[in-house]
Amino acid sequence: MNKTKIINFLNEHKLIIIILAVATFLRIFKLDFQSLWLDELYTMNVANPNTGFVDMIKDITIRESFPYLYFIVVKTFFICFGYESTVARIPSMIFGILCVFMIYKLGKELISKKVGLIAAALITLNQFSIYNSQDARAYTFYLFFVLTSYYYLYKFIKKPSKKEALKYAVSAGLLLNTNFFSVTNVLAQGFLLLIFLVFLIDDKKEKIENFKRLMLSIGVIFLFFLPNIYKFYLASQFYSDWIPAPTNGGVTLMIKELVCDSEFVLFIFGILVMFYFIKAFKYPNSEGITKKITDKRVVTFLILISWITFPLIILVLKSYLSTPLYITRYLYSILPAIIIILAISISEIQNNIIKYCILFLIIFSQFVDLTIVKKYYKVPNKTQFREASQLVIDNNKNNEPVYTSLKYWFDFYFKDKFNTIEKPDLEFVINEMMTDSTKIKPFWYTDAHGKPFKLSEKAQQFVDSKFLIDESFDGLDAWSRHFILEKDAVSKFDINQYKPLNTNNGDLAKVWIEVFEKEATSYKISGWGFLENIDSKDNKISIILVNNNEAKVIKCQQTPRTDITKAENKGLNYDNSGFITKIQLSNLQKGEYKIGVFIENKKEHKKGLYLTDKKIIIN
Structure with missing residues:
Protein backbone atom coordinates (compact mmCIF):
# COMPACT_ATOMS: atom_id res chain seq x y z
CA MET A 1 0.00 0.00 0.00
CA ASN A 2 1.63 3.29 -1.11
CA LYS A 3 1.56 6.60 0.73
CA THR A 4 -1.38 7.99 -1.27
CA LYS A 5 -3.52 4.94 -0.55
CA ILE A 6 -2.70 5.16 3.16
CA ILE A 7 -3.67 8.86 3.24
CA ASN A 8 -6.91 8.15 1.36
CA PHE A 9 -7.70 5.25 3.72
CA LEU A 10 -7.12 7.45 6.80
CA ASN A 11 -9.23 10.27 5.37
CA GLU A 12 -12.06 7.90 4.50
CA HIS A 13 -12.04 6.19 7.90
CA LYS A 14 -10.78 8.98 10.16
CA LEU A 15 -13.91 9.15 12.32
CA ILE A 16 -14.00 5.46 13.20
CA ILE A 17 -10.23 5.54 13.78
CA ILE A 18 -10.68 8.42 16.25
CA ILE A 19 -13.57 6.60 17.97
CA LEU A 20 -11.51 3.40 18.24
CA ALA A 21 -8.55 5.37 19.64
CA VAL A 22 -10.77 6.89 22.35
CA ALA A 23 -12.34 3.49 23.08
CA THR A 24 -8.89 1.93 23.37
CA PHE A 25 -7.70 4.62 25.80
CA LEU A 26 -10.79 4.34 28.01
CA ARG A 27 -10.41 0.56 28.21
CA ILE A 28 -6.63 0.45 28.74
CA PHE A 29 -6.44 3.36 31.21
CA LYS A 30 -5.97 2.05 34.77
CA LEU A 31 -6.67 -1.50 33.58
CA ASP A 32 -5.36 -2.91 36.88
CA PHE A 33 -6.61 -0.12 39.16
CA GLN A 34 -9.44 -2.23 40.55
CA SER A 35 -8.83 -5.38 42.58
CA LEU A 36 -9.85 -8.71 41.13
CA TRP A 37 -13.30 -9.50 42.49
CA LEU A 38 -14.88 -12.87 43.26
CA ASP A 39 -15.71 -13.97 39.70
CA GLU A 40 -12.38 -12.75 38.34
CA LEU A 41 -10.59 -14.80 40.98
CA TYR A 42 -12.49 -17.80 39.64
CA THR A 43 -10.94 -17.01 36.27
CA MET A 44 -7.45 -16.77 37.80
CA ASN A 45 -7.78 -20.11 39.57
CA VAL A 46 -9.51 -21.99 36.76
CA ALA A 47 -7.09 -20.76 34.06
CA ASN A 48 -3.99 -21.13 36.26
CA PRO A 49 -1.10 -21.91 33.84
CA ASN A 50 0.48 -24.21 36.43
CA THR A 51 -2.35 -26.72 36.01
CA GLY A 52 -2.98 -28.90 32.94
CA PHE A 53 -5.75 -28.36 30.40
CA VAL A 54 -7.53 -31.54 31.53
CA ASP A 55 -7.63 -30.26 35.13
CA MET A 56 -8.89 -26.91 33.86
CA ILE A 57 -11.74 -28.56 31.95
CA LYS A 58 -12.73 -30.50 35.08
CA ASP A 59 -12.59 -27.34 37.20
CA ILE A 60 -14.74 -25.41 34.70
CA THR A 61 -17.29 -28.22 34.63
CA ILE A 62 -17.56 -28.20 38.43
CA ARG A 63 -17.26 -24.51 39.26
CA GLU A 64 -17.98 -22.29 36.25
CA SER A 65 -21.17 -21.16 34.54
CA PHE A 66 -19.38 -20.33 31.27
CA PRO A 67 -18.37 -22.59 28.37
CA TYR A 68 -14.71 -23.54 27.93
CA LEU A 69 -13.52 -21.25 25.10
CA TYR A 70 -12.85 -18.11 27.13
CA PHE A 71 -10.74 -19.93 29.72
CA ILE A 72 -8.66 -21.62 27.03
CA VAL A 73 -7.89 -18.16 25.60
CA VAL A 74 -7.02 -16.70 29.03
CA LYS A 75 -4.85 -19.70 29.95
CA THR A 76 -2.96 -19.26 26.66
CA PHE A 77 -2.38 -15.60 27.52
CA PHE A 78 -1.06 -16.61 30.95
CA ILE A 79 1.35 -19.09 29.40
CA CYS A 80 2.60 -16.50 26.90
CA PHE A 81 2.65 -13.30 28.98
CA GLY A 82 2.61 -14.27 32.66
CA TYR A 83 0.17 -15.13 35.43
CA GLU A 84 -0.93 -11.62 36.41
CA SER A 85 -4.24 -9.82 36.90
CA THR A 86 -3.42 -7.33 34.12
CA VAL A 87 -2.78 -10.17 31.66
CA ALA A 88 -6.11 -11.75 32.67
CA ARG A 89 -7.94 -8.56 31.71
CA ILE A 90 -6.19 -8.02 28.36
CA PRO A 91 -8.42 -10.45 26.36
CA SER A 92 -11.54 -8.71 27.70
CA MET A 93 -10.02 -5.33 26.85
CA ILE A 94 -9.16 -6.42 23.29
CA PHE A 95 -12.64 -7.81 22.64
CA GLY A 96 -14.19 -4.73 24.27
CA ILE A 97 -12.43 -2.59 21.64
CA LEU A 98 -13.45 -5.01 18.88
CA CYS A 99 -17.08 -4.62 20.03
CA VAL A 100 -16.86 -0.90 19.22
CA PHE A 101 -15.63 -1.71 15.71
CA MET A 102 -18.20 -4.47 15.23
CA ILE A 103 -21.18 -2.29 16.20
CA TYR A 104 -19.92 0.23 13.65
CA LYS A 105 -19.82 -2.52 10.99
CA LEU A 106 -23.29 -3.77 11.94
CA GLY A 107 -24.87 -0.30 12.06
CA LYS A 108 -23.30 0.51 8.69
CA GLU A 109 -24.60 -2.76 7.19
CA LEU A 110 -28.12 -2.44 8.64
CA ILE A 111 -28.76 1.24 7.82
CA SER A 112 -25.82 3.51 7.02
CA LYS A 113 -22.25 4.47 7.86
CA LYS A 114 -23.59 7.40 9.89
CA VAL A 115 -25.62 5.04 12.09
CA GLY A 116 -22.56 2.84 12.56
CA LEU A 117 -20.41 5.79 13.63
CA ILE A 118 -23.01 7.10 16.08
CA ALA A 119 -23.50 3.63 17.59
CA ALA A 120 -19.72 3.20 17.95
CA ALA A 121 -19.44 6.60 19.66
CA LEU A 122 -22.25 5.77 22.10
CA ILE A 123 -20.86 2.37 23.13
CA THR A 124 -17.36 3.85 23.46
CA LEU A 125 -18.45 5.85 26.51
CA ASN A 126 -20.91 3.32 27.88
CA GLN A 127 -19.77 2.63 31.45
CA PHE A 128 -21.09 -0.93 31.51
CA SER A 129 -19.06 -1.76 28.41
CA ILE A 130 -15.92 -0.13 29.81
CA TYR A 131 -16.38 -2.04 33.07
CA ASN A 132 -16.68 -5.39 31.26
CA SER A 133 -13.67 -4.52 29.09
CA GLN A 134 -11.64 -4.27 32.31
CA ASP A 135 -13.10 -7.41 33.84
CA ALA A 136 -11.46 -10.84 33.57
CA ARG A 137 -14.68 -12.55 32.54
CA ALA A 138 -16.17 -13.65 29.22
CA TYR A 139 -18.70 -10.84 28.72
CA THR A 140 -16.90 -8.86 26.01
CA PHE A 141 -16.25 -12.15 24.17
CA TYR A 142 -19.99 -12.76 24.40
CA LEU A 143 -20.92 -9.29 23.14
CA PHE A 144 -18.43 -9.42 20.27
CA PHE A 145 -19.83 -12.69 18.94
CA VAL A 146 -23.41 -11.45 19.44
CA LEU A 147 -22.54 -8.51 17.17
CA THR A 148 -20.63 -10.70 14.71
CA SER A 149 -23.42 -13.26 14.47
CA TYR A 150 -26.04 -10.56 13.84
CA TYR A 151 -23.77 -9.03 11.19
CA TYR A 152 -23.56 -12.33 9.30
CA LEU A 153 -27.22 -13.08 9.99
CA TYR A 154 -28.21 -9.92 8.14
CA LYS A 155 -25.87 -10.74 5.25
CA PHE A 156 -27.40 -14.23 5.12
CA ILE A 157 -30.93 -12.78 5.05
CA LYS A 158 -29.95 -10.21 2.43
CA LYS A 159 -28.20 -12.70 0.13
CA PRO A 160 -29.04 -16.33 0.95
CA SER A 161 -26.24 -18.65 -0.14
CA LYS A 162 -24.26 -21.60 1.15
CA LYS A 163 -21.27 -19.33 1.76
CA GLU A 164 -23.28 -16.84 3.83
CA ALA A 165 -24.99 -19.72 5.67
CA LEU A 166 -21.58 -21.07 6.71
CA LYS A 167 -20.29 -17.64 7.78
CA TYR A 168 -23.34 -17.12 9.94
CA ALA A 169 -23.16 -20.66 11.35
CA VAL A 170 -19.50 -20.29 12.39
CA SER A 171 -20.18 -16.94 14.10
CA ALA A 172 -23.27 -18.34 15.88
CA GLY A 173 -21.36 -21.48 16.85
CA LEU A 174 -18.61 -19.40 18.41
CA LEU A 175 -21.27 -17.28 20.13
CA LEU A 176 -22.62 -20.41 21.84
CA ASN A 177 -19.11 -21.10 23.12
CA THR A 178 -18.91 -17.78 25.00
CA ASN A 179 -21.96 -17.72 27.24
CA PHE A 180 -24.92 -20.04 27.78
CA PHE A 181 -27.28 -17.05 27.70
CA SER A 182 -26.34 -16.89 24.01
CA VAL A 183 -28.91 -19.66 23.45
CA THR A 184 -31.55 -16.91 23.72
CA ASN A 185 -29.74 -14.91 21.01
CA VAL A 186 -29.47 -17.89 18.66
CA LEU A 187 -33.17 -18.69 19.19
CA ALA A 188 -34.03 -15.10 18.21
CA GLN A 189 -31.82 -15.42 15.13
CA GLY A 190 -33.40 -18.75 14.20
CA PHE A 191 -36.84 -17.14 14.41
CA LEU A 192 -35.72 -14.39 12.02
CA LEU A 193 -34.23 -16.86 9.56
CA LEU A 194 -37.45 -18.88 9.47
CA ILE A 195 -39.48 -15.72 8.89
CA PHE A 196 -37.31 -14.20 6.16
CA LEU A 197 -35.93 -17.27 4.38
CA VAL A 198 -38.88 -19.67 4.62
CA PHE A 199 -42.27 -18.25 5.63
CA LEU A 200 -42.07 -15.04 3.58
CA ILE A 201 -40.85 -16.79 0.45
CA ASP A 202 -43.51 -17.60 -2.18
CA ASP A 203 -41.28 -19.43 -4.63
CA LYS A 204 -41.33 -23.10 -3.60
CA LYS A 205 -37.94 -23.92 -5.11
CA GLU A 206 -36.27 -20.97 -3.38
CA LYS A 207 -38.00 -21.87 -0.11
CA ILE A 208 -36.58 -25.43 -0.27
CA GLU A 209 -33.08 -24.14 -1.06
CA ASN A 210 -33.24 -21.71 1.85
CA PHE A 211 -34.46 -24.47 4.13
CA LYS A 212 -31.46 -26.61 3.13
CA ARG A 213 -29.13 -23.70 3.87
CA LEU A 214 -30.85 -23.24 7.19
CA MET A 215 -30.37 -26.94 8.03
CA LEU A 216 -26.68 -26.63 7.08
CA SER A 217 -26.33 -23.71 9.50
CA ILE A 218 -28.06 -25.64 12.27
CA GLY A 219 -25.76 -28.61 11.71
CA VAL A 220 -22.60 -26.49 11.89
CA ILE A 221 -23.88 -24.62 14.95
CA PHE A 222 -24.65 -27.91 16.67
CA LEU A 223 -21.13 -29.20 15.99
CA PHE A 224 -19.67 -26.07 17.59
CA PHE A 225 -21.97 -26.44 20.58
CA LEU A 226 -21.44 -30.19 21.01
CA PRO A 227 -18.48 -29.94 23.48
CA ASN A 228 -20.66 -27.82 25.79
CA ILE A 229 -23.85 -29.88 25.88
CA TYR A 230 -23.16 -31.55 29.24
CA LYS A 231 -21.94 -28.27 30.70
CA PHE A 232 -25.09 -26.57 29.39
CA TYR A 233 -27.22 -29.24 31.07
CA LEU A 234 -25.47 -28.61 34.40
CA ALA A 235 -25.92 -24.85 34.01
CA SER A 236 -29.62 -25.29 33.28
CA GLN A 237 -30.02 -27.09 36.64
CA PHE A 238 -28.40 -24.19 38.47
CA TYR A 239 -30.41 -22.50 41.23
CA SER A 240 -29.25 -19.06 42.34
CA ASP A 241 -29.88 -18.67 46.07
CA TRP A 242 -27.85 -15.42 46.12
CA ILE A 243 -29.84 -13.54 43.44
CA PRO A 244 -32.89 -11.67 44.82
CA ALA A 245 -36.33 -12.72 43.66
CA PRO A 246 -37.67 -10.74 40.67
CA THR A 247 -39.72 -7.64 41.42
CA ASN A 248 -41.86 -5.19 39.48
CA GLY A 249 -39.52 -2.64 37.98
CA GLY A 250 -36.55 -4.98 38.14
CA VAL A 251 -36.10 -5.14 34.36
CA THR A 252 -36.28 -1.34 34.15
CA LEU A 253 -33.54 -1.00 36.76
CA MET A 254 -31.33 -3.47 34.87
CA ILE A 255 -31.78 -1.63 31.58
CA LYS A 256 -30.98 1.69 33.30
CA GLU A 257 -27.75 0.23 34.67
CA LEU A 258 -26.98 -1.29 31.28
CA VAL A 259 -27.50 1.85 29.21
CA CYS A 260 -26.74 4.71 31.62
CA ASP A 261 -28.36 5.62 34.92
CA SER A 262 -27.76 9.36 34.50
CA GLU A 263 -31.24 10.92 34.68
CA PHE A 264 -30.43 13.50 32.00
CA VAL A 265 -29.05 10.93 29.56
CA LEU A 266 -31.97 8.57 30.22
CA PHE A 267 -34.41 11.43 29.51
CA ILE A 268 -32.84 12.00 26.08
CA PHE A 269 -32.65 8.26 25.41
CA GLY A 270 -36.35 7.90 26.25
CA ILE A 271 -37.27 10.56 23.71
CA LEU A 272 -35.05 8.95 21.05
CA VAL A 273 -36.57 5.49 21.59
CA MET A 274 -40.11 6.93 21.27
CA PHE A 275 -39.01 8.80 18.14
CA TYR A 276 -37.74 5.53 16.63
CA PHE A 277 -41.02 3.69 17.26
CA ILE A 278 -43.14 6.57 15.95
CA LYS A 279 -41.07 6.57 12.74
CA ALA A 280 -41.28 2.75 12.51
CA PHE A 281 -45.07 2.77 12.92
CA LYS A 282 -45.26 5.07 9.88
CA TYR A 283 -43.32 2.76 7.55
CA PRO A 284 -45.60 2.31 4.50
CA ASN A 285 -46.78 -1.12 3.36
CA SER A 286 -44.82 -2.58 0.45
CA GLU A 287 -46.40 -4.34 -2.48
CA GLY A 288 -44.95 -7.78 -3.04
CA ILE A 289 -43.12 -10.03 -0.66
CA THR A 290 -39.68 -9.24 -2.13
CA LYS A 291 -39.91 -5.58 -1.12
CA LYS A 292 -40.66 -6.58 2.44
CA ILE A 293 -37.46 -8.61 2.59
CA THR A 294 -35.25 -5.97 0.99
CA ASP A 295 -36.66 -2.99 2.91
CA LYS A 296 -33.79 -2.23 5.28
CA ARG A 297 -35.98 -0.40 7.76
CA VAL A 298 -38.43 -3.29 8.20
CA VAL A 299 -35.73 -5.93 8.39
CA THR A 300 -33.73 -3.84 10.88
CA PHE A 301 -36.81 -3.22 13.02
CA LEU A 302 -37.61 -6.94 13.26
CA ILE A 303 -33.97 -7.81 13.97
CA LEU A 304 -33.64 -5.23 16.75
CA ILE A 305 -37.00 -5.98 18.39
CA SER A 306 -36.46 -9.75 18.43
CA TRP A 307 -32.86 -9.19 19.56
CA ILE A 308 -34.16 -7.37 22.65
CA THR A 309 -37.37 -9.26 23.40
CA PHE A 310 -36.20 -12.89 23.17
CA PRO A 311 -33.54 -12.65 25.93
CA LEU A 312 -35.84 -10.42 28.03
CA ILE A 313 -38.84 -12.74 27.84
CA ILE A 314 -36.78 -15.86 28.56
CA LEU A 315 -34.99 -14.18 31.50
CA VAL A 316 -38.28 -13.00 33.03
CA LEU A 317 -39.99 -16.40 32.58
CA LYS A 318 -36.98 -18.29 33.98
CA SER A 319 -36.82 -15.89 36.96
CA TYR A 320 -40.48 -16.35 37.88
CA LEU A 321 -40.85 -20.03 37.04
CA SER A 322 -37.50 -21.46 38.09
CA THR A 323 -34.53 -19.50 39.47
CA PRO A 324 -34.00 -15.72 39.80
CA LEU A 325 -31.78 -14.27 37.06
CA TYR A 326 -32.28 -10.53 37.53
CA ILE A 327 -28.61 -9.61 37.12
CA THR A 328 -27.73 -6.81 34.69
CA ARG A 329 -24.81 -8.62 33.05
CA TYR A 330 -27.17 -11.41 31.99
CA LEU A 331 -28.85 -8.85 29.70
CA TYR A 332 -25.59 -7.51 28.30
CA SER A 333 -26.32 -8.93 24.84
CA ILE A 334 -29.26 -6.55 24.26
CA LEU A 335 -27.16 -3.40 24.81
CA PRO A 336 -26.01 -3.09 21.15
CA ALA A 337 -29.60 -3.36 19.91
CA ILE A 338 -30.69 -0.51 22.19
CA ILE A 339 -27.68 1.58 21.11
CA ILE A 340 -28.40 0.97 17.41
CA ILE A 341 -32.02 2.12 17.96
CA LEU A 342 -30.68 5.31 19.55
CA ALA A 343 -28.17 5.77 16.71
CA ILE A 344 -30.91 5.38 14.08
CA SER A 345 -33.08 7.96 15.85
CA ILE A 346 -30.22 10.47 16.07
CA SER A 347 -29.31 9.94 12.40
CA GLU A 348 -32.91 10.60 11.32
CA ILE A 349 -33.10 14.03 12.96
CA GLN A 350 -33.45 16.29 9.93
CA ASN A 351 -31.89 19.46 11.31
CA ASN A 352 -28.10 18.97 11.50
CA ILE A 353 -27.63 21.57 14.25
CA ILE A 354 -30.15 19.79 16.48
CA LYS A 355 -28.76 16.37 15.51
CA TYR A 356 -25.17 17.17 16.46
CA CYS A 357 -26.21 19.11 19.58
CA ILE A 358 -28.12 16.05 20.81
CA LEU A 359 -25.18 13.77 20.02
CA PHE A 360 -22.73 16.12 21.75
CA LEU A 361 -24.96 16.41 24.85
CA ILE A 362 -25.22 12.61 25.13
CA ILE A 363 -21.49 12.00 24.70
CA PHE A 364 -20.53 14.85 27.04
CA SER A 365 -23.05 13.72 29.67
CA GLN A 366 -21.80 10.13 29.46
CA PHE A 367 -18.22 11.33 29.93
CA VAL A 368 -19.15 13.51 32.93
CA ASP A 369 -21.16 10.67 34.49
CA LEU A 370 -18.25 8.27 33.99
CA THR A 371 -15.38 10.44 35.22
CA ILE A 372 -16.91 12.97 37.63
CA VAL A 373 -20.18 11.58 38.98
CA LYS A 374 -19.22 7.88 39.16
CA LYS A 375 -15.46 8.62 39.49
CA TYR A 376 -14.89 5.36 37.65
CA TYR A 377 -11.11 5.72 37.44
CA LYS A 378 -10.67 7.08 40.98
CA VAL A 379 -12.75 5.05 43.44
CA PRO A 380 -13.09 1.27 43.93
CA ASN A 381 -16.09 -0.39 42.34
CA LYS A 382 -15.01 -4.02 42.78
CA THR A 383 -14.62 -6.06 45.97
CA GLN A 384 -11.17 -5.21 47.35
CA PHE A 385 -9.70 -8.70 47.76
CA ARG A 386 -6.26 -7.38 46.75
CA GLU A 387 -6.12 -4.61 49.34
CA ALA A 388 -7.48 -6.82 52.13
CA SER A 389 -4.85 -9.44 51.27
CA GLN A 390 -2.04 -6.90 51.00
CA LEU A 391 -2.48 -5.78 54.60
CA VAL A 392 -1.86 -9.37 55.72
CA ILE A 393 1.04 -9.87 53.29
CA ASP A 394 2.78 -6.67 54.43
CA ASN A 395 2.36 -7.23 58.17
CA ASN A 396 2.16 -10.96 58.94
CA LYS A 397 5.88 -11.18 59.75
CA ASN A 398 5.38 -13.91 62.37
CA ASN A 399 3.47 -16.18 59.99
CA GLU A 400 0.42 -16.24 62.26
CA PRO A 401 -2.62 -18.22 61.07
CA VAL A 402 -4.93 -16.44 58.62
CA TYR A 403 -8.61 -17.37 58.84
CA THR A 404 -11.17 -16.68 56.11
CA SER A 405 -14.38 -18.12 54.73
CA LEU A 406 -13.10 -17.54 51.18
CA LYS A 407 -9.82 -19.46 51.08
CA TYR A 408 -10.21 -20.52 47.43
CA TRP A 409 -10.32 -16.84 46.39
CA PHE A 410 -7.81 -15.29 48.80
CA ASP A 411 -5.25 -17.99 48.00
CA PHE A 412 -4.53 -16.30 44.66
CA TYR A 413 -3.11 -13.30 46.52
CA PHE A 414 -1.60 -15.18 49.47
CA LYS A 415 0.12 -17.70 47.14
CA ASP A 416 0.76 -20.19 50.00
CA LYS A 417 2.75 -17.60 51.97
CA PHE A 418 0.79 -18.27 55.16
CA ASN A 419 -1.11 -20.94 57.01
CA THR A 420 -4.50 -19.99 55.58
CA ILE A 421 -7.39 -21.82 57.24
CA GLU A 422 -10.99 -21.82 56.03
CA LYS A 423 -13.64 -21.13 58.68
CA PRO A 424 -17.33 -20.22 58.24
CA ASP A 425 -16.91 -16.80 59.86
CA LEU A 426 -15.11 -14.86 62.58
CA GLU A 427 -17.76 -15.78 65.16
CA PHE A 428 -16.90 -19.46 64.62
CA VAL A 429 -13.19 -18.79 65.29
CA ILE A 430 -13.95 -16.86 68.48
CA ASN A 431 -16.33 -19.56 69.72
CA GLU A 432 -13.58 -22.15 69.26
CA MET A 433 -11.28 -20.04 71.44
CA MET A 434 -13.98 -19.57 74.06
CA THR A 435 -14.38 -23.34 74.38
CA ASP A 436 -10.66 -24.15 74.12
CA SER A 437 -8.28 -21.67 75.78
CA THR A 438 -5.22 -23.27 74.13
CA LYS A 439 -6.40 -21.73 70.85
CA ILE A 440 -6.20 -18.18 72.19
CA LYS A 441 -3.30 -16.94 70.07
CA PRO A 442 -2.63 -13.98 67.75
CA PHE A 443 -4.31 -14.42 64.36
CA TRP A 444 -5.55 -12.68 61.23
CA TYR A 445 -9.04 -12.78 59.82
CA THR A 446 -9.99 -11.52 56.35
CA ASP A 447 -13.27 -11.78 54.48
CA ALA A 448 -15.21 -10.25 51.60
CA HIS A 449 -18.17 -10.50 49.24
CA GLY A 450 -21.09 -9.64 51.49
CA LYS A 451 -19.50 -10.94 54.70
CA PRO A 452 -18.99 -7.91 56.97
CA PHE A 453 -16.98 -7.70 60.18
CA LYS A 454 -19.63 -8.61 62.75
CA LEU A 455 -19.65 -10.33 66.13
CA SER A 456 -22.32 -11.20 68.68
CA GLU A 457 -22.25 -9.30 71.95
CA LYS A 458 -20.81 -12.30 73.79
CA ALA A 459 -18.05 -12.84 71.23
CA GLN A 460 -17.25 -9.11 71.19
CA GLN A 461 -16.86 -9.06 74.97
CA PHE A 462 -14.47 -12.01 74.72
CA VAL A 463 -12.42 -10.25 72.05
CA ASP A 464 -12.28 -7.04 74.11
CA SER A 465 -10.98 -8.96 77.13
CA LYS A 466 -8.36 -11.04 75.30
CA PHE A 467 -7.32 -9.20 72.16
CA LEU A 468 -6.48 -5.85 70.67
CA ILE A 469 -6.77 -5.09 66.95
CA ASP A 470 -3.60 -3.37 65.79
CA GLU A 471 -3.91 -3.69 62.00
CA SER A 472 -7.11 -3.30 60.03
CA PHE A 473 -8.45 -2.67 56.57
CA ASP A 474 -12.00 -1.68 55.70
CA GLY A 475 -12.56 -1.40 51.98
CA LEU A 476 -15.28 -1.96 49.43
CA ASP A 477 -16.97 -5.25 50.40
CA ALA A 478 -13.73 -6.55 51.99
CA TRP A 479 -11.94 -6.26 55.32
CA SER A 480 -9.00 -7.60 57.35
CA ARG A 481 -8.12 -7.58 61.05
CA HIS A 482 -5.04 -8.54 63.05
CA PHE A 483 -5.88 -9.73 66.56
CA ILE A 484 -2.98 -9.58 69.00
CA LEU A 485 -3.06 -10.66 72.64
CA GLU A 486 -3.84 -7.91 75.09
CA LYS A 487 -0.57 -8.47 76.94
CA ASP A 488 1.38 -7.95 73.69
CA ALA A 489 -0.28 -4.63 72.96
Missing part, protein backbone atom coordinates in the same frame (compact mmCIF):
# COMPACT_ATOMS: atom_id res chain seq x y z
CA VAL A 490 1.89 -2.72 75.44
CA SER A 491 5.62 -2.11 75.03
CA LYS A 492 8.23 0.43 76.14
CA PHE A 493 8.77 3.74 74.34
CA ASP A 494 11.97 5.83 74.37
CA ILE A 495 10.61 9.16 75.58
CA ASN A 496 14.07 10.66 76.09
CA GLN A 497 14.45 11.36 72.36
CA TYR A 498 11.84 14.09 72.68
CA LYS A 499 12.82 15.76 75.97
CA PRO A 500 12.04 18.41 77.00
CA LEU A 501 8.47 17.53 76.10
CA ASN A 502 6.17 20.02 74.36
CA THR A 503 2.74 19.67 72.82
CA ASN A 504 4.32 18.88 69.44
CA ASN A 505 7.53 16.87 69.51
CA GLY A 506 9.52 15.88 66.45
CA ASP A 507 7.77 16.37 63.12
CA LEU A 508 4.65 18.52 63.28
CA ALA A 509 1.47 16.51 63.85
CA LYS A 510 -2.18 17.44 63.98
CA VAL A 511 -4.25 15.35 66.41
CA TRP A 512 -7.74 15.35 67.84
CA ILE A 513 -9.12 13.03 70.54
CA GLU A 514 -12.83 12.54 69.89
CA VAL A 515 -13.62 9.81 72.43
CA PHE A 516 -11.97 9.45 75.84
CA GLU A 517 -14.24 7.29 77.97
CA LYS A 518 -13.66 5.27 81.11
CA GLU A 519 -15.36 1.89 81.12
CA ALA A 520 -15.52 -0.77 83.84
CA THR A 521 -12.00 -2.14 83.28
CA SER A 522 -10.60 0.03 80.50
CA TYR A 523 -10.36 3.37 78.77
CA LYS A 524 -11.67 3.74 75.24
CA ILE A 525 -9.78 6.25 73.12
CA SER A 526 -10.46 7.24 69.51
CA GLY A 527 -9.81 10.16 67.22
CA TRP A 528 -7.68 11.15 64.28
CA GLY A 529 -4.19 12.40 63.61
CA PHE A 530 -1.68 12.93 60.80
CA LEU A 531 1.74 14.39 60.12
CA GLU A 532 1.43 17.82 58.51
CA ASN A 533 1.97 17.97 54.73
CA ILE A 534 2.50 14.19 54.40
CA ASP A 535 0.12 11.70 52.82
CA SER A 536 -1.26 9.46 55.59
CA LYS A 537 -1.26 6.23 53.54
CA ASP A 538 1.87 4.80 55.24
CA ASN A 539 1.32 6.34 58.69
CA LYS A 540 1.31 4.16 61.80
CA ILE A 541 -0.49 5.57 64.85
CA SER A 542 0.05 4.53 68.48
CA ILE A 543 -1.07 5.83 71.86
CA ILE A 544 1.77 6.78 74.20
CA LEU A 545 1.28 6.74 78.00
CA VAL A 546 3.83 9.06 79.65
CA ASN A 547 4.50 8.48 83.35
CA ASN A 548 7.39 10.60 84.75
CA ASN A 549 10.52 9.46 82.87
CA GLU A 550 8.94 6.35 81.39
CA ALA A 551 6.52 5.78 78.53
CA LYS A 552 4.54 2.90 77.11
CA VAL A 553 3.27 2.28 73.58
CA ILE A 554 -0.31 1.05 73.12
CA LYS A 555 -1.04 -0.24 69.65
CA CYS A 556 -4.07 1.16 67.83
CA GLN A 557 -6.47 0.01 65.20
CA GLN A 558 -6.40 2.54 62.37
CA THR A 559 -9.69 3.42 60.73
CA PRO A 560 -10.52 5.22 57.47
CA ARG A 561 -11.42 8.91 57.80
CA THR A 562 -12.26 10.32 54.39
CA ASP A 563 -13.95 13.23 56.16
CA ILE A 564 -10.57 14.48 57.40
CA THR A 565 -9.21 14.63 53.85
CA LYS A 566 -12.24 16.67 52.78
CA ALA A 567 -12.09 18.95 55.82
CA GLU A 568 -8.36 19.71 55.49
CA ASN A 569 -8.69 20.26 51.72
CA LYS A 570 -4.89 20.45 51.20
CA GLY A 571 -4.64 18.19 48.18
CA LEU A 572 -3.25 15.40 50.40
CA ASN A 573 -4.81 12.08 51.33
CA TYR A 574 -5.50 11.91 55.07
CA ASP A 575 -7.92 8.96 54.80
CA ASN A 576 -5.68 6.75 56.96
CA SER A 577 -5.80 9.10 59.94
CA GLY A 578 -8.41 7.53 62.23
CA PHE A 579 -7.49 5.46 65.28
CA ILE A 580 -9.21 3.57 68.07
CA THR A 581 -7.93 1.54 71.02
CA LYS A 582 -8.78 0.24 74.45
CA ILE A 583 -6.37 0.48 77.36
CA GLN A 584 -6.87 -2.21 79.99
CA LEU A 585 -6.42 -0.68 83.44
CA SER A 586 -5.01 -3.97 84.74
CA ASN A 587 -1.93 -3.38 82.56
CA LEU A 588 -1.12 -0.11 84.35
CA GLN A 589 0.52 0.50 87.73
CA LYS A 590 -0.48 3.30 90.09
CA GLY A 591 0.31 6.78 88.86
CA GLU A 592 -0.64 9.52 86.42
CA TYR A 593 -0.34 8.87 82.69
CA LYS A 594 -0.40 11.65 80.12
CA ILE A 595 -1.90 10.62 76.79
CA GLY A 596 0.18 11.18 73.69
CA VAL A 597 -0.34 10.21 70.07
CA PHE A 598 2.71 8.97 68.16
CA ILE A 599 2.59 9.00 64.36
CA GLU A 600 5.38 7.49 62.27
CA ASN A 601 5.86 7.31 58.52
CA LYS A 602 8.89 5.14 57.81
CA LYS A 603 8.61 5.65 54.07
CA GLU A 604 9.07 9.41 54.46
CA HIS A 605 11.39 9.05 57.50
CA LYS A 606 9.10 11.26 59.57
CA LYS A 607 7.70 10.84 63.07
CA GLY A 608 6.04 13.04 65.63
CA LEU A 609 4.67 12.81 69.16
CA TYR A 610 1.69 14.95 70.08
CA LEU A 611 0.93 15.31 73.81
CA THR A 612 -2.76 15.83 74.51
CA ASP A 613 -4.40 17.26 77.63
CA LYS A 614 -5.94 13.87 78.47
CA LYS A 615 -4.78 11.88 81.51
CA ILE A 616 -5.39 8.49 83.09
CA ILE A 617 -4.99 8.36 86.87
CA ILE A 618 -4.62 5.00 88.62
CA ASN A 619 -4.99 5.20 92.40
